[in-house]
Amino acid sequence: MKLVVSALSAGYGNSRVVHDITLMVGPGEIVALLGANGAGKTTILRALSGIIPRAGSIRLDDREMIDVSARDIVRAGVVHVPQGRGTFGGLTVGENLSATQTGSVVREAELRDKVCRLFPILRERWTQPAGELSGGEQQMLAVARALMLEPRILMLDEPSLGLAPLIRIELFETIRAIAADGIGVLLIEQNADLSLKIASQALLLSHGRVVASGRPDEIAGSGIIEEAYLNHAG
Numbered sequence: 487m488k489l490v491v492s493a494l495s496a497g498y499g500n501s502r503v504v505h506d507i508t509l510m511v512g513p514g515e516i517v518a519l520l521g522a523n524g525a526g527k528t529t530i531l532r533a534l535s536g537i538i539p540r541a542g543s544i545r546l547d548d549r550e551m552i553d554v555s556a557r558d559i560v561r562a563g564v565v566h567v568p569q570g571r572g573t574f575g576g577l578t579v580g581e582n583l584s585a586t587q588t589g590s591v592v593r594e595a596e597l598r599d600k601v602c603r604l605f606p607i608l609r610e611r612w613t614q615p616a617g618e619l620s621g622g623e624q625q626m627l628a629v630a631r632a633l634m635l636e637p638r639i640l641m642l643d644e645p646s647l648g649l650a651p652l653i654r655i656e657l658f659e660t661i662r663a664i665a666a667d668g669i670g671v672l673l674i675e676q677n678a679d680l681s682l683k684i685a686s687q688a689l690l691l692s693h694g695r696v697v698a699s700g701r702p703d704e705i706a707g708s709g710i711i712e713e714a715y716l717n718h719a720g
């Protein structure tokens with residue numbers, strides 16, 4: 487499934503925060519969305535998930551999704567793991583992973599096996615409340631929950647936030663494995679170096695607009711990343 491976004495604008499109430507966004511995520515691709523704090527990265531994911539007002543075009547293959555409800559966007563295969571962890575702290579790991587869209591017990595068991603192969607630690611923590619997991623484990627659980635919905639496009643908002651360097655690298659390897667399975671990944675990261683290593687395409691956002699896009703090797707080394715982050719700070 488291919489996600490093709492063009493002329494997308496979105497914001498909160500009457501204020502538009504992101505403007506004229508163009509991006510594309512194909513099956514198995516990892517597209518990195520980079521930019522300083524407040525650049526509008528999270529806003530783009532919220533717009534694509536249908537939870538804030540938006541205009542322009544969001545196409546999934548041949549289907550226009552701009553007016554489709556958040557619920558139907560998930561049903562269509564676009565799943566968002568929000569910034570901060572989207573897990574239920576009072577429920578066990580197993581309970582967090584019990585919701586699927588299929589309604590099929592067999593399919594659910596297959597999916598659970600699959601996410602446990604990607605994140606073996608979750609099987610070990612199966613009966614523990616999610617709230618008692620470490621930060622990194624909760625992050626993995628959040629991604630695993632999203633995978634239970636069988637996404638075709640997975641949108642991750644800073645999944646490695648607060649993780650120790652080794653765990654972060656492990657998570658990035660898992661993201662790579664998820665993409666290798668044919669899922670398109672739209673990845674927000676503060677750590678440009680790491681995400682450019684696994685990305686097939688990258689977009690650099692500044693003040694709500696795309697200021698550069700291309701292959702990671704075109705973006706890195708151009709000095710434009712540093713500039714976008716510095717401009718913001720200054």
Ligand SMILES: Nc1ncnc2c1ncn2[C@@H]1O[C@H](COP(=O)(O)OP(=O)(O)OP(=O)(O)O)[C@@H](O)[C@H]1O
Pocket residue numbers: 498503521522523524525526527528529530569
């Ligand atoms: N719920 C909201 N209501 C009003 N304005 C908001 C809301 N959320 C974000 N904004 C504004 O939108 C702009 C972009 O915010 P956004 O969260 O998209 O940035 P970001 O690139 O994800 O930043 P960060 O790296 O800090 O997560 C900011 O100026 C912010 O103040």
Ligand SMILES: [Mg+2]
Pocket residue numbers: 527528529569643
């Ligand atoms: Mg954000």
